[in-house]
Amino acid sequence: xxxxxxxxxxxxxMEIHLYDKIRQDMKTAMMKKDILVRDTMRLIMGxxxxxxxxxxxxxxxxxxxxxxxxxxxxxxxxxxxxxxVKSEKTVLELKKEVSSHYLELLNHYLPRMATSQEIDLWxxxxxxxxxxxxxxxxxxxxxxHFGKLADGNQVKEVLKxxxxxxxxx
Numbered sequence: 001x002x003x004x005x006x007x008x009x010x011x012x013x014m015e016i017h018l019y020d021k022i023r024q025d026m027k028t029a030m031m032k033k034d035i036l037v038r039d040t041m042r043l044i045m046g047x048x049x050x051x052x053x054x055x056x057x058x059x060x061x062x063x064x065x066x067x068x069x070x071x072x073x074x075x076x077x078x079x080x081x082x083x084x085v086k087s088e089k090t091v092l093e094l095k096k097e098v099s100s101h102y103l104e105l106l107n108h109y110l111p112r113m114a115t116s117q118e119i120d121l122w123x124x125x126x127x128x129x130x131x132x133x134x135x136x137x138x139x140x141x142x143x144x145h146f147g148k149l150a151d152g153n154q155v156k157e158v159l160k161x162x163x164x165x166x167x168x169x
Contacts, residue, residue, distance in 0.1 A: 004037075004101065004104055004105050004108060005034075005037075007025075007028060008025050008028075008029075008037055008105065008108055009025075009108030009109055010022075010108070010109045011111065011112075012074070012111065017074060018074040018077045018078070018109065019069060019072050019074075019077060021109075022041050022044055022045065022077065022109070023041075023045075025037060025041055026038060026041035026042065026045070029041060036101055036102065036105065037105060040102060040105050040106065043084065044077070044080055044081060044084070047080045047083075048066075048067075048072065048080075049066050050080075051066065051067040051072055051076050051080075052064035052065060052066055052067060053065060053067050053071065077109075078109075078110060078111070078148075081106050081109050081110055082110065082148070084106055085103065085106050085107065085110065088100065088102055088103045088106065089103070111148075111149060112149075113149055113150065113151060113154075114146050114149050114150045114154075116154060116157070116158050119142065119146065119150055119154065119155055119158045120158050120161075120162070122142070122145065122146075123138065123142060123158065123159070123162065126145070127141055127142065129162065134163055135159040135160070135162045135163040136156065136159050136160065136163065138159060139152075139155060139156060139159060142155050142159070143155060
């Protein structure tokens with residue numbers, strides 16, 4: 001398999017919950033005998049029991065129980081997928097590889113990340129860097145705005161470059 005089919009993947013604009021889309025994509029993959037997609041969906045679904053909710057028993061003791069399918073949010077699932085992406089990137093780094101079909105497939109289910117240009121533009125339009133001793137100190141402000149849609153290392157790099165440009169200019 002060289003190209004990941006366009007039918008796989010998800011984004012918030014779709015009229016379907018990520019939970020349902022993952023189950024649907026797994027069925028499609030099984031019918032098409034697409035082993036990579038099937039196994040990836042199984043891996044994600046295998047992490048569902050890790051999604052728990054806190055409860056208090058009649059005795060007053062606090063414990064947790066596994067979330068029911070209707071309680072699982074898109075954000076819960078995005079966090080599971082992000083965890084798999086992070087571990088796959090670590091594995092690829094050790095193998096000195098850049099990407100894999102597995103990583104590409106996982107990324108099809110995550111929201112698009114902000115680009116360095118988008119981060120740079122937002123900082124220029126919304127942050128007064130003169131208020132900070134160094135641009136890196138604006139990191140919290142920038143991360144608060146972008147949240148999980150920006151990689152911390154990428155933001156740090158953009159801010160460092162902005163600092164170099166002001167120091168040189």
